[in-house]
Amino acid sequence: MQTSARRPGRPRNREPSVEYKARLAEIVETAAKVFREKGYDAGSLDDVAAELNLRKASLYYYVHSKAELLYRIFDKTISTALSSVEKCLSIDDPEERLAALIRHQAIMVASEPSFFTVFFDQRPRLARNYDSEILAKERQYLHVYQEAVASAVEDGALPSMKARYGAQAILGMTSWIYKWFDPDRDDPEAFAEACVDMILGVVRRTHDESETYRQETGSPRASRAAEKSR
Amino acid sequence: MQTSARRPGRPRNREPSVEYKARLAEIVETAAKVFREKGYDAGSLDDVAAELNLRKASLYYYVHSKAELLYRIFDKTISTALSSVEKCLSIDDPEERLAALIRHQAIMVASEPSFFTVFFDQRPRLARNYDSEILAKERQYLHVYQEAVASAVEDGALPSMKARYGAQAILGMTSWIYKWFDPDRDDPEAFAEACVDMILGVVRRTHDESETYRQETGSPRASRAAEKSR
DNA sequence: CCTACCGATCGGTAGG
């Protein structure tokens, strides 16, 4: 009999269907938009549902609580960030690696304003039971920047400093874009280059000296920076 | 008659008493603490009142609404920042002036975490009728940093860049401290110096060249940076 | 995925 080939007992829970997962993703995305605009506490589940032409109660088919919805926004944000940052880690040159990380953070944040605005501004609203998981991933992410700073210092591309401070300075400088970026006015790529130039660019001689620049060293960063400062 | 010396009509509203103003300041300070911890929407007036051993209704003797309370937090924050930043503007040397502005922002934000956390994270919760006044002051404040960046670029202390991007980068790098600063672990002064070194410090020669630094130029920044990177 | 509904919280007011 064919049926004897079936596993005994209750069939395992099936994986959620692709439709289900797509709908859930849509809900999470909409929630990020609503929470960005109204904040987590003032943005109601009615608001989220209405934007999807649903009733509030229907959302509970997909999430158990409003708190879980917030968690899903956080998890998607930090998980995507963690996996997309990896491409920078294959760069061997410490200065180039740090430059890539700077660009990565600025451009990523600017490209997903809803998720990152909620991630950054609603961080204290995340329920306790979700906190440790997100915190662990945040630390991983910070660690990537700390290591890159430490290597750049060792390489002589950055002045000596605590890796923690250097990493937080860079993450602040780049992430802050979510607070002021105006798509009609600003260019994330140009901003990212300005950040790279500030942190790693060739500094011209100061004061009343003649405008002679450092000799080029063959580093792609140095030569590009010298070219730009013309 | 003595009474004839009085001005005719209803006496002018007296200035609020000093006790009244002190109590109001206390309420605003407490609200900043509560809104920092719970957020503006989730932090109730009952919470604020309880921390002052008052009943909620008593707060209405001092403010007309919860929205006004938030406004007062914003106004105190940006007004204090605007007036305290002025001391940096008397510094003539563009590099030193920018260095002072960098230190100022990092240390100020770290020293008033409640006010700045609310200021930065609850900005979109500020009611429309208060928005333009705060926005105008924010722009003034940004302008200070933009001008300083432009001068530093002209002076050769910074690579060429849009003043807006340079200013936002510096404000982001320094302000971000409110999100990660741990008083038991971190030192705002040391962080501020790390920021100054990253933005204005002498960059060592890159890659496998010998560790020769730029010649000193007599600039206090350059000499201090060279000293630190020993 | 829906209708109907509950219980709790909260900003704000009356009146003193």
Next chain:
DNA sequence: CCTACCGATCGGTAGG
């Protein structure tokens, strides 16, 4: 500065 209270909103559930 207080007691007492109202009206509205909202997360969540019952039951389908």
